[in-house]
Amino acid sequence: MVENRRWLTLFSHLVIWLGIALVALPLWIAFVASTHSSDMIMSGTLPFWPGEYMWENYSRILFGDAADAVGVSVSTLLLNSLIMALGIAIGKIVISMMAAYAIVFFEFRFRLFSFWMIFMTLMLPVEVRIIPTFEVVASLGLLDSYTGLTLPLIASATATFLFRQFFLTIPKEMLEAARVDGAGPIRFLFDILLPLSRTNIAALFVIMFIYGWNQYLWPLLVTNDENYYTVVMSIQRMLAVGDDEVAWNVVMPATVLAMLPPVLVVVLMQRLFVKGLVETEK
Amino acid sequence: MSRISTYNHRLLPWLLLAPQLAITLVFFVWPALQAVKQSFLIEDAFGLSSEFVWFDNFNELLHSEAYYSSFATTFIFGIGVTLLSMCSALLLAVMADRVIRGAALYKTLLVWPYAVAPAVAGVLWMFMFHPTIGVMTYLLELVQIRWNHSLNGHQAMLLVIIAAAWKQISYNFLFFLAGLQSIPRSLIEAAAIDGAGPMKRFRDIIFPLLSPTSFFLLVVNIVYAFFDTFGIIHAVTQGGPGSSTRTLVYKVFDDGFIGLDLGSSAAQSVILMFIVGAMTIIQFKFIERKVQY
Structure with a gap:
């Protein structure tokens, strides 16, 4: 910094550590609760340190049925979430890249029209048009299927824009050189554009994976069959037990497991995550 | 879109666009039109007949x-989430x-x-604020x-404001930090030489230079609070007690799926679409300005 103020620097560190502690507190409490017995949690005086039931709580929901309301194990739920998140992330990247390629590198009628039609989807979040979308999916017979879980969420104006922006920065000499060397459009896409877009694709993948993993309302609506439940929506099913007592020693480990994969992705791929975050907002 | 060198195929661009356009038509345009149509109809309780x-x-x-x-409610919620999360970030x-x-x-860590x-x-x-077993509830009881x-x-x-703001702190933090780091050091050093202390520098130099970032985050946060917080409200309060946390998006879902008042729910959807549209345009207008800036 400009001048050396030791106390101010110390104070800054202190404020940040306080902030970090406050931000991490809910996670810590959830983790601690997930390692105690049901009785301990229900007694209302949760200790600050983890207990001895960690293995028992986690192994029970991972290998046995998660709860009465959810008749499958949490491993199944995690697998479903993974399929949905990967399906959405990969699907979005593939179709957006193809669309952006067509819009930037081809001359054809209705190019502008196609662009605007894709742009419009940006204005329609799932939550807003939920009932008609549900009806469409139901009438296509896609309820209780992986296709129904992923396909309606795959169209993405954001990703198309990102690729379009990136493709526009590619010098036209590159395309001309490729043409002189006899590379057709498909070859150009696979041999030149794809390798150049690698970091963009990776950054987008991180963002879209989190988006897909964290979907809540959509899987809640389109799945009735427990075999297609995702882990995030199941937590709500476990909580909605009416007048019965909530089985916190099941809900808490499930909650921890539900946030672990996306949190790990963000922390381990932080650089890509930040890049993706900044670019998808442009 | 001024591209000089392009390919001149007839069929290929359409093949490339086909998946995106098909999904957009089936899952975006068609449902949106259905919502508009539905908003002009009233259905009887059994869904057998409808009237224009x-x-x-x-x-x-x-x-x-x-x-x-x-x-x-949505307004209070939006302001609360935006203020709390932007200030702490x-x-x-x-x-x-x-x-x-x-x-x-x-x-x-953030x-x-x-x-x-x-x-x-x-x-x-x-869980932290659970009425009987929550840690925070216990601490609050002490005071x-x-x-x-x-x-x-x-x-x-x-409670829903805190939960929603908590999730958004990281986003705001990253953008504020990037904004702060893009402020030229020489400017701050010059002010320091002129005798401006840290507080004064923040007020007169840093904060004004952060205003594009702040405005951008303001729009993003409001959009987030309005449309991306359904899960929090549904899981925690279900719009209750009474209707004290029933935001607009929650009401669309509640009236449509629980209350089965499809016409009203569709009309609400249409109004929300206009709101999202307006906000998206504000966001884009602003970002165009930021590029020049």
Whole structure:
């Protein structure tokens, strides 16, 4: 910094550590609760340190049925979430890249029209048009299927824009050189554009994976069959037990497991995550 | 879109566009049109017949107390989330920008809540504030505050605001930090030489230069609070107690799926689409300006 103020620097560190502690507190409490017995949690005086039931709580929901309301194990739920998140992330990247390629590198009628039609989807979040979308999916017979879980969420104006922006920065000499060397459009896409877009694709993948993993309302609506439940929506099913007592020693480990994969992705791929975050907002 | 060199195929661009356009048509345009159509109809209780009623659904909404109160709830919620999360993020970002050592570590320790699903964030905070077993409830009891968000509407609102703001802190922090780091050091040094202390520098130089970032985040946060927080409200309060946390998006779902009043729900969807559209345009207008800036 400009001048050396030791106390101010110390104070800054202190404020940040306080902030970090406050931000991490809910996670810590959830983790601690997930390692105690049901009785301990229900007694209302949760200790600050983890207990001895960690293995028992986690192994029970991972290998046995998660709860009465959810008749499958949490491993199944995690697998479903993974399929949905990967399906959405990969699907979005593939179709957006193809669309952006067509819009930037081809001359054809209705190019502008196609662009605007894709742009419009940006204005329609799932939550807003939920009932008609549900009806469409139901009438296509896609309820209780992986296709129904992923396909309606795959169209993405954001990703198309990102690729379009990136493709526009590619010098036209590159395309001309490729043409002189006899590379057709498909070859150009696979041999030149794809390798150049690698970091963009990776950054987008991180963002879209989190988006897909964290979907809540959509899987809640389109799945009735427990075999297609995702882990995030199941937590709500476990909580909605009416007048019965909530089985916190099941809900808490499930909650921890539900946030672990996306949190790990963000922390381990932080650089890509930040890049993706900044670019998808442009 | 001024591209000089392009390919001149006839069929290929359409093949490339086909999947995106097909999904857009089937899952976006078609449902949106259905919503518009539905908003002009009233169905009987069994869904057997429907009647074309022009703007009756809209009319009814605009004269309904519940709709205005939902607007007010959404507004309070949006302002609360935006203020709480932007202020705490700004404070942390300014502090992180000051220190040289540990900045990377601090960033890592603050970005992860972004990855937590809204519904899960809601459950985390609900557990801490649980009326009988919550840690926070216990602590509040010590200072004579009785916490029960399933009975007290204000407390329920506060709880969903905290949960929603918590999740958004990482996002705001990252953008504020990037904004702070892009301010030229020479400017701040010059002010320091002229005798401006840290507080004065922040007020007169740093804060004004951050205003593009702040405005951008303001729009993003409001959009987030309006449309991306359904999971928190559904998992924690279900719009209750009473209708104290029933935001506009929650009301669309509640009236349509639970209340089965499809016409009204569709009319609400249409109104929301206009709101999202307006906000998207504001966002884009602003970003065009930022590029020149």
